[in-house]
Amino acid sequence: DTAVxxxxxxxxxxxxxxxxxxxxxxxxxxxxxxxxxxxxxxLKIMFSYNNxxxxxxxxxxxxxxxxxxxxxxxxxHINSLELGDSAVYFCASKEGGYLDTQYFGPGTRLTVx
Amino acid sequence: xxxxxxxxxxxxxxxxxxVAFNCxxxxxxxxxxxxxxxxxxKEPKLLMSVYxxxxxxxRFTAQLNRASQYISLLIRDxxxxxxxxxxxxxxxxxxLVFGKGxxxxxxx
Numbered sequence: 459d460t461a462v463x464x465x466x467x468x469x470x471x472x473x474x475x476x477x478x479x480x481x482x483x484x485x486x487x488x489x490x491x492x493x494x495x496x497x498x499x500x501l502k503i504m505f506s507y508n509n510x511x512x513x514x515x516x517x518x519x520x521x522x523x524x525x526x527x528x529x530x531x532x533x534x535h536i537n538s539l540e541l542g543d544s545a546v547y548f549c550a551s552k553e554g555g556y557l558d559t560q561y562f563g564p565g566t567r568l569t570v571x
Numbered sequence: 572x573x574x575x576x577x578x579x580x581x582x583x584x585x586x587x588x589x590v591a592f593n594c595x596x597x598x599x600x601x602x603x604x605x606x607x608x609x610x611x612x613k614e615p616k617l618l619m620s621v622y623x624x625x626x627x628x629x630r631f632t633a634q635l636n637r638a639s640q641y642i643s644l645l646i647r648d649x650x651x652x653x654x655x656x657x658x659x660x661x662x663x664x665x666x667l668v669f670g671k672g673x674x675x676x677x678x679x
Contacts, residue, residue: 566612
């Protein structure tokens with residue numbers, strides 16, 4: 459029944475490693491997002507995909523690469539992890555058209571040591 | 572200046588109290604406005620949209636003043652379960668822009 463799911467929920471890794479976070483939504487939505495919420499709780503958009511196509515790419519290091527194999531999935535791959543990447547990463551989805559309500563996944567808490 | 576500004580709080584109020592949160596936004600081209608709620612270590616969830624005429628949902632009332640670029644949320648008869656962070660959210664073009672949130676603790 460989970461509308462937007464993310465795996466893993468927790469990720470602890472060493473600096474320099476490469477890791478991926480997966481997101482899936484079963485709502486049939488066209489648009490999906492990745493957000494980063496840092497230690498100061500500021501929630502900021504990173505990427506937006508509409509029907510598998512990238513439509514927003516905010517100022518994010520190119521170590522971060524999103525990938526959407528189909529419109530129900532939006533994965534986030536991070537290369538060469540840095541300490542400053544430690545944060546909670548939220549996936550979200552939205553219906554198409556004028557409806558603005560976004561549905562968030564439970565978040566992935568990434569800790570880089 | 573941040574695009575969406577909120578008083579971070581915390582607001583500590585007794586059960587039954589009325590509490591109001593304010594939010595200002597800097598981009599006059601903003602099109603839509605929302606309040607989201609985020610519980611500790613959980614994801615944000617939509618609480619309510621905010622309309623120019625003001626709108627109410629049970630104990631919650633939202634107001635928008637486009638001229639002053641100001642949004643408010645009023646919670647009446649606070650419950651313990653209202654304890655959370657309330658995020659003011661503004662939409663300009665496609666992405667949502669989130670404020671840092673105002674933390675509310677309702678105390679028995």
